[in-house]
Amino acid sequence: MDAIRVHGIEKSYGKQRVLTGIDLTVPAGTVFGLLGPNGAGKTTLVRILATLVQPDAGRAEVAGHDVVSAAFSVREKISLTGQYAAVDELQTGYENLVMVGRLRRLGRAAAKRRATELLERIDLVDAGRKLVKTYSGGMRRRLDVAMSLVTEPPVIFLDEPTTGLDPRSRQQMWTFVRELADAGSTIFLTTQYLEEADQLADRIMLIDHGVAVADGTAAELKVRVGGERVELEFASLADRAAAVLDLGAAVTAFGELSLTVSTDGTAAEVRELLDRMDKIGATVAKVAIHRPTLDDVFFALTGGNPR
Structure with missing residues (x-):
């Protein structure tokens, strides 16, 4: 009802x-x-x-x-x-x-x-x-x-x-x-x-x-505004460059020594991502998982500040 x-x-x-x-x-x-x-x-x-x-x-x-x-x-x-x-x-x-x-x-x-x-x-x-x-x-x-x-x-x-x-x-x-x-x-x-x-x-x-x-x-x-993302911070610029070549289109954002990669957020996929970095010799110093928030939704779909 x-x-x-x-x-x-x-x-x-x-x-x-x-x-x-x-x-x-x-x-x-x-x-x-x-x-x-x-x-x-x-x-x-x-x-x-x-x-x-x-x-x-x-x-x-x-x-x-x-x-x-x-x-x-x-x-x-x-x-x-x-x-x-x-x-x-x-x-x-x-x-x-x-x-x-x-x-x-x-x-x-x-x-x-x-x-x-x-x-x-x-x-x-x-x-x-x-x-x-x-x-x-x-x-x-x-x-x-x-x-x-x-x-x-x-x-x-x-x-x-x-x-x-x-x-x-x-x-x-x-x-x-x-x-x-x-x-x-x-x-x-x-x-x-x-x-x-x-x-x-x-x-x-x-x-x-x-x-x-x-x-x-x-x-x-x-x-609607995208799934979860994993941010990888690398030990050197060379490591980051190698990761860019390996991951290609999966990369959604760049930082000076970091990359953001789209993911489904499961432990298995994050583990596989880190294994890939090990195989190409790229040293990952830090890993952070980012989940979309309603703030992301708001700013993606409207043109103003929430109120």
Whole structure:
């Protein structure tokens, strides 16, 4: 079952086309990562799916409801956490959660019970009775996400949820997102951190200038920009020259005393490569194996910086 379906979505602001014919599906209970340079259209697509903006063309469904004709039904099934924490600094974390529960029509007792449950879930029990203005950035971010979970929505939109967080807080947020997905929630994630998508997303779409340029698992996208590479560093220029003649077209890059060679990354192939160097008398001083990353994918397929 698909939690999100998008077909032919287009959006323009004046003469600027922001999205062009976007198609995607997100199976229920998975994490979908949307990557792209600054201005690629990521946040606009999230706003369309969250019913905050209407598309110019195309169709989108979230939790089985059309985002235009059944916007109210969509809003009942989703939560949206934007790029900046929307919390009341003059209330405690507990009070923030109870307030949201009451606004979402939970009874007083149910809102308090849910607030207590969520504080435990996000590891803020000790800080729950403290004013939010005393919280660190990571604590505020976790509270912000928790506030969107008060009614346990099946679809959660996280728009760059770890922007500005330190590495420890980012790791804590990653753990929280994994727990949400493991519990059955569908997560639609936009992020400027390529490692974040690599760690969390079951499937990734890369968009650039409003156009989808790649779609697949992290492993599939990495294969698109080339397989693994072995860098050989030689003891002398003569050794390097001999290796160039022997390896020929397999060489993909040159250094002063090094060569980079394409490989499937298996131990057997690396061993065979070193055996070949021994046979021609080329002394290999160092060996390094390089695996493609989402950074490689990003820079190969787009023309901008990630954001």
